[in-house]
Amino acid sequence: MIKLGLLVRSRSVSAEKSPNNDLGIGKVTELSYSTATVEYFCSIGQRLEKTLPLTSLYRVQLPPQTRCYIQPESQDTWIIGRIFDWDEDKGQYRIDLPDKKIA
Structure with missing residues (x-):
């Protein structure tokens, strides 16, 4: 289950609705019934937000030394x-x- 604050990646749901991105791991900052806003940290001065379907997200855990x-x-x-x-x-x-x- 996706919750606020979790670290997630997105995967493609279908060829037409491809939420898959090359942004890597992001943090869930908002949730609605079917979507989540995910914030991607590019640098100290740049963060991006994407709204993605909940069905496209899966939780990740960072390895030691990250x-x-x-x-x-x-x-x-x-x-x-x-x-x-x-x-x-x-x-x-x-x-x-x-x-x-x-x-």
Whole structure:
């Protein structure tokens, strides 16, 4: 089941309605009955949003050592980190940050 905040990829539903894209992994930011808005992070200065059919989306999990960018709610700056692990109990990633910090 697709939920807000999940990381997803899209696949083609049919040749006529091809939601498949080359944008890779995106984050679900809005949901409706049959569609989801997915935000794709291209760079710190560029993010794209696409509205895609829910039937075209599937959940993905990032492997360890994947580079990621986080923006703490209290800051305007981005921090570069790397995925360390997936915490199954908390349902979230553990991220290694600069100066040996963990998010």
